[in-house]
Amino acid sequence: MTDSEFTSRTARLIGEDGVARLAASTVLILGLGGVGGYVLEGLVRAGVGRFILADCDVFSESNLNRQILATRDALGRKKTAVARERVLSINPAASVETFDEFLDAGNIPDLFSRGEISFCVDAVDNVTAKIAAVTEATRRGIPIVTCMGTGNHLDPSRFVIGDIEKSAVCPLARVMRNELRRRGIRGVTALWSTDPPCKDAARNGERTPPASVSFVPSVAGLTIAGYVVRKLAEIGDPSEIEKGVSL
DSSP states (O other): OOHHHHHHHHHHHHHHHHHHHHHTOEEEEEOOSTTHHHHHHHHHHHTOOEEEEEOOOBBOGGGTTTOTTOOGGGBTSBHHHHHHHHHHHHOTTOEEEEEOSOOOTTTHHHHTTSSOOSEEEEOOSOHHHHHHHHHHHHHHTOOEEEEOOOTTOOOGGGEEEEEGGGOOSOHHHHHHHHHHHHTTOOOOEEEEEOSOOOOOOEETTEEOOOOOOTTTHHHHHHHHHHHHHHHHTTOSOHHHHTSOOBO
């Protein structure tokens, strides 16, 4: 397979100039789980040329129901190492840098210092890290999409992408809106679901991790990937891309 064959069908949609812009782009992805793995899948197959991938976790059996990078062979392995292998198995010409520490306000600025970053995708579930990522991206003028909760949802058609100030229903979005307002940060692009979340199941009086299913975080991740590709390739009317349309 030649490089031209790899990108030929994409080029029919976005043009050779769009393909070239993607190949010259660097995307920082924070979190490689149910959403982040599909973001990566969409972007590497679209031809993004450089990735910085951050996640401190390893794969476990509970990841198998929804994470594209999770396989039986990957159990116990670092998510970043598996992700790097997958990227290069699809596009050997891609550049992949990994970061395996727990993300927090102390180390996130370092990730934004690793060369010129074209776009950041926040797919972590730690509010502190999410706020730090949005704050740092805003300070540096780097476009970012922050993903709200995808757990406890069954309807993949209810995702919206747009200004987080317009978000509703999602509990995580409410927390993020309040924290960003306190910091004077506005105009942040987010993805959220308008599907009311199911209540967490309880076991012996303790809260369990959010319920999840294969077809919800995957749709969220690919929706974000599509948004990033259109922005990087400069496809479509920017005002329409930013509008926040329900899928």
